[in-house]
Each structure stands twice: as structure tokens, then as C-alpha cells.
Amino acid sequence: MTPLLEAVDLHRHYAVRTGRNPFSAKALLRAVDGVSFRIQPGRTLGLVGESGCGKSTTGKLALGLIPPSAGEIRCESEPMPAAGTAAWRTLRRRLQMVYQDPLGALDRRLPIGEQIAEPLVIHEQAKPAERRERALSVMEAVGLQRHLLTRYPHELSGGQRQRVVLARALITEPRLLVCDEPISALDVSIQAQVVNLLLDLQERLDIAYLFISHDLRVVRQVSHEVAVMYLGRIVERGEAENVLAEPAHPYTRALVSAIPTVGSKRERILLGGDPPSPANVPPGCSFHTRCPFATAQCRSEIPTLQPLADGRDVACHRVHETPLRLVA
Amino acid sequence: MRTPLVAIEGLTVDFGHGPQSSRAVDGITLEIAAGEALGVVGESGSGKSVTWLAALGLLPAKAQIRGSVRLDGRELIGAPQRHLEAVRGKRIAMIFQDPSSCLNPVHRIGWQLGEALRLHRGLDRRAADAEALRLLDQVGIADARRRLGDYPHQLSGGLNQRVMIAMALAGQPDLLIADEPTTALDATIQAQILDLLRSVRRDTGMAMVLISHDLGVVAENVDRVAVMYAGRLVEEAPGAALFSRPCHPYTQGLLAALPELAGGRRRLVAIPGTVPEPGSVPTGCRFAPRCPVADSGCATEAPPIQAFDRQHRSICHRRIDPGFSVWTLPKAAE
Numbered sequence: 001m002t003p004l005l006e007a008v009d010l011h012r013h014y015a016v017r018t019g020r021n022p023f024s025a026k027a028l029l030r031a032v033d034g035v036s037f038r039i040q041p042g043r044t045l046g047l048v049g050e051s052g053c054g055k056s057t058t059g060k061l062a063l064g065l066i067p068p069s070a071g072e073i074r075c076e077s078e079p080m081p082a083a084g085t086a087a088w089r090t091l092r093r094r095l096q097m098v099y100q101d102p103l104g105a106l107d108r109r110l111p112i113g114e115q116i117a118e119p120l121v122i123h124e125q126a127k128p129a130e131r132r133e134r135a136l137s138v139m140e141a142v143g144l145q146r147h148l149l150t151r152y153p154h155e156l157s158g159g160q161r162q163r164v165v166l167a168r169a170l171i172t173e174p175r176l177l178v179c180d181e182p183i184s185a186l187d188v189s190i191q192a193q194v195v196n197l198l199l200d201l202q203e204r205l206d207i208a209y210l211f212i213s214h215d216l217r218v219v220r221q222v223s224h225e226v227a228v229m230y231l232g233r234i235v236e237r238g239e240a241e242n243v244l245a246e247p248a249h250p251y252t253r254a255l256v257s258a259i260p261t262v263g264s265k266r267e268r269i270l271l272g273g274d275p276p277s278p279a280n281v282p283p284g285c286s287f288h289t290r291c292p293f294a295t296a297q298c299r300s301e302i303p304t305l306q307p308l309a310d311g312r313d314v315a316c317h318r319v320h321e322t323p324l325r326l327v328a
Numbered sequence: 329m330r331t332p333l334v335a336i337e338g339l340t341v342d343f344g345h346g347p348q349s350s351r352a353v354d355g356i357t358l359e360i361a362a363g364e365a366l367g368v369v370g371e372s373g374s375g376k377s378v379t380w381l382a383a384l385g386l387l388p389a390k391a392q393i394r395g396s397v398r399l400d401g402r403e404l405i406g407a408p409q410r411h412l413e414a415v416r417g418k419r420i421a422m423i424f425q426d427p428s429s430c431l432n433p434v435h436r437i438g439w440q441l442g443e444a445l446r447l448h449r450g451l452d453r454r455a456a457d458a459e460a461l462r463l464l465d466q467v468g469i470a471d472a473r474r475r476l477g478d479y480p481h482q483l484s485g486g487l488n489q490r491v492m493i494a495m496a497l498a499g500q501p502d503l504l505i506a507d508e509p510t511t512a513l514d515a516t517i518q519a520q521i522l523d524l525l526r527s528v529r530r531d532t533g534m535a536m537v538l539i540s541h542d543l544g545v546v547a548e549n550v551d552r553v554a555v556m557y558a559g560r561l562v563e564e565a566p567g568a569a570l571f572s573r574p575c576h577p578y579t580q581g582l583l584a585a586l587p588e589l590a591g592g593r594r595r596l597v598a599i600p601g602t603v604p605e606p607g608s609v610p611t612g613c614r615f616a617p618r619c620p621v622a623d624s625g626c627a628t629e630a631p632p633i634q635a636f637d638r639q640h641r642s643i644c645h646r647r648i649d650p651g652f653s654v655w656t657l658p659k660a661a662e
Contacts, residue, residue, distance in 0.1 A: 050514035050515065050516065050517075051514055157602040157603075158602075159602055160602075187371040187372055187541065187603065188371060188541055188542075188543070188582055188585055188586070189371060189581060189582065189585050189598065189599035189603075190602065191585070192585035192587075192596035192597065192598035192599070193598040193599075193600070195587070195595075195596050195598075196595050196596055196598050199593075199595055214514065214515065216515070216589065217586070217587035217588065217589055218587050220587060220588070220589050220593070221587045221593060221594065221596060222593065223593070224593065240593065241593075244589055245589070245590060254516055255515055255516065256589065257519075258515040258516050258518065258519035259515065259544065259589060260518075260519075260522070260542060260544030260545045260547065260548050261544050261547065261548070261589075262543050262544055262547040262571045262583065262586060268519060268523075270519055270520060270523055271516045271519075271520070272520075274484040274486055274487070274517065275514075275516075
């Protein structure tokens, strides 16, 4: 099957100053450093990792919002046109973005009905008379009542605002939504509502999601596949059920074990220290500075993604030695 | 029974006057024994933080506070500033969600720790320096001597939170109030900080109030849990009982809404509706509009306390058997 979206060896580097002096040497910040993935129509890829691992940059690269330093994005086998061109704008109708902070993503001075219909204006899609109807129908799809059409963002609750942002993204009938931490700013009981909504919409409209989040529990509920990022690289990817139930990479194991749970006590792998800066990535496996299993090889050679028997890919030199199953 | 370390009774906090006033905390009664770890769970606007800010006299003057908060039997509400200053930081310390905004950006870590030590312990400079080193060591900061000369912006979020914990420990408090101490931190750093709080409590025997919206964080780190909703306490129980046999529909809903890591991709049980706005809370039970088992009585009358055993109480009209969930049938999408 042709993937809806395919990322091939994406890189995104930034030149940053190493010191506060404007003449100090420049270093290369490798925000995204060789990331490849595929998203099939109607499926969800969860992208997880801690702050600074490059997951949001990957999301922007996927939509062509920023150009990659190397590598490419293909949409239905066609290379992504350059940002700003007419071809890109046509494509963007079908690839939409949902941001974390719904209040920041909405215009405070416009009633939400106008904001939801705005993509139609930008893409010159429906006739003006039709736009209101289209707005009302997506509002219904995301569970917003009709009378909210003329309200302003500050009059809505956090969960309703996130629904508005979703409705606005859905009005152009996209094939793919890139959701960057779409529920992190919401209360627990509202999070569940939005997660359910995303699942329902996928089922009804056959949308694919690139779901970016630091919350593994939520990623588990929405994703068919997950990719775990550390310092700009994917360290493990595969079926969500396999990867999160029996993580293979030491970093994924630590992430999974760090999730506080109600009920069953599990063994916890405590990682020492903080993640290194992406401007100063350690040589070899970038995780070796915090990895309890690191050897001399890990400190010098960069591991590549290798397939395991259950179909997942893991970038770890020692993955075949360390037993896959965590002893509880 | 021993006198509790802190006893809160009928605490009510109003912001503003007259018809515009809104009640952030409505009649909270809670006790904490010495050395105990209490978890306080609630969504935004539940009053979980305001309760403790009010207890320590840290709210702005426009807040009207009624009720009583006693520390070792001595009243804190309306107490003279001098008395409160002897309590804050010394007997009861507090750490917050965002450590970098709680530290002074223009002073070195060592200076800030030293200030706390001079103030609360009356140490001279040399003794304060030595003690600051010991504290940084206690909170697991490597290379402590060099770190004392660093500014907060030179440290990561996790290290700054460790510094905040070190400062809180400077006064050798009997109670640490940790208000969402790990919410701003990454998952692996959160695990480090929670582990640190556990080991510090083991070493010092200090009591802790852990305020969090994350039931998982609370479940693993406390002895007893209080659940708050819209300014009121809705359920209070020992941790094990609350998580295995919750009685209040809201607690049950929160637990049911938690995604699990095991099992397949699935819909979550979602509590419909939203938390009421502070200005327009329902009369009667505040959870009634979102509750699947509410009847007409729930909407109009304040709910009574249902005691399930000595330590487990739920403030609800309906007596729901422990362990029987009112949320078992996932409702259709709203």
C-alpha cells in the first residue's frame, strides 16, 4: 500500500552560537538527525520523547512548514513541493496541524464560527453561503453546539477550545492531522473526551494522525504504531502494543518504567542526569551517557535501526543481549 | 488520638466582594499527622492549591479566609505576621510547579540557599556554606561545590527543582507542601524527583502534602489521598482503598478516565461536561451536573458525608458500594 506520508532520512540542523559572545564559534544543533517513518491512510503514528528530542520539529517538517536540511517528505509517493508554492498550498488542504495551546492558536478577536470557516476562505474552497453550513457540520462532528458559532475563544472552556482548533483543521477534509501535544494543556477528565473524539473522527472520516506527545499513556490509546525519539533520532519504532508493553531499547524501557501508575507496582529504571543538549550530542549512541547497559562500542559507534523478530526496529548495540522482557 | 500536625477545619476562601465574589474553597476539613504523606488530587479550579496558600497566609488581601488552620494546636488564620513568618519555610515549606520562576535569576544558587539558612536556622556564613553543600548533596546534585556558584538559568529544570527542594529542607520543616512538583518536568526527570522526595522523607521523617492532578503520581507516593472538586472535598481515604475501592462518582470517573499502558487501543471512559466556572457553581452537590447517578436531590441539597470505614469517607448523596463503578457503561460520544 502506498503510504499517505513518508519521511525519508529527514535532517534539520540549526547553527547556534556556543557562547553568549556574538563572535563565538558556531555549533550545529541537530534537532532532527536522520528520521524516517511512514504513515498509512487512516492510521496513527505516535511520536514520543522528552522535551528537546525533536518531535515537534519532525511534525513541522512533515507538513513542509520548515524545509529539511537533508532528506525528504513524500506525500502519496510525490515529493513535498516547496513551502509557499501553489502546489504546496493545495496539498496543505489535506495535511493539517493541531497545536498544543488552543488559546494561543485561536484569534481572540474573531468569533469561532469565522475561525473555523477561515481555511475555506484561504483555500477558496466553498462559496461564502456554503461556508457557514460547512462550519456548522464540522462543529457538530467535534461535539460543539450550534449556538457557539458566534462566541469568542475566551467564552469557551479549554476542552471546547481544543474542539474548535480540531474543527478548523477538519473543515478542509484533510487526510492527515499532525497533532502536537493536542491534549497536554487539558484537565484529566477533558483529556479523555478529546482522545475519544480523535478516535471517533478517525473511524468516521478515515483520517491519519501523526500524534506527537510526551505522555506515553495517551499515545498508547490513540496510536497503531509508535516511534520513540531521543536527541533527534528514532531509537525504537513498531506496533504500539509491542513497543509499549515490552520496550526493547533501554531508553524506551526507562520511559515506560517512569510512568506513574495506579495499582500494580513495577520495577523502575531510574536514569541518571538530564538529556544532553542537542547542540552537543555525545559520540556513538547518543543515549550512552545515561544508559545502564552502555559498553565501549556504544561510546564510539552510532547504532542503526535493526529489525527484531516481532517487526519492530531498534537502534541499540546490545538489544540482542539484554533480555527483551523486563523482569517485574 | 494524638494531636494532628496540621488540622484544617471548615476552611473557606472567597475572592472578591458581594455578588461578584467567587468561592475557591468551600468548607475544607482535613488533618495531617506528623510524618504522614497526604495526596491532594483535583482538576484546575478545584481549590487544591488555594487551600494551602490560604493556610500559610500567602493569598492576596482581596481573599477572604474563614475557618481554622492549626499547626500543633496553634491557629494560623489571622495570626500575626511575626508568628506566620516563624512558620513559613521553617515549620512548613512549600515547593511549586515551575522551579525556575521560584528562584531568583540574579543570585547564585549558593547565595539563595545561604539566605534560607541564615533566616531559618540563624547560621553564620561559614556554617551556612557548609550546610548548603550538605543540602545539595542530600538532594543528589553532583559536583555541589561548583553548582553553588551557578545561576538558576545555568541549571536544567530537574536540577532547579532539586535546588528548590534543598531550599525547602533548609529550615528542617515538619511539613513539605509540594504543589505539582513534577508537572513541568520530563518523565524520566519526574521519576528522579519523586524518588528524591521519597528518600528525603525516609531520612528526615517530614510530613508531605503532594498536590497533583496526576493520580498516578499520587498513588505511588502517599499514604492517604484527598480528592477535591470545585472547592470541596469529595472523598478521602487511605491510598490503597481509594485506588482499589473508590466510592465517589467523581473519583471513579477520574480513575476510569486514566489511560492504561497495557491492553489494546481503546476508547476511554470520559466524564461528560466541564468543571464549573468559579462564579457559577451549582447549588447542592457540585458534581451533580456531570454525575451519571445524580437525582433531583443532588442538584439542590448539599451532600452528606458517607463514612465507609474509619478513614474512608465520601461526600455524596448516594451511597455507592466501594468498588462498584458508576461508569462501567461507556456512554456514547457527546
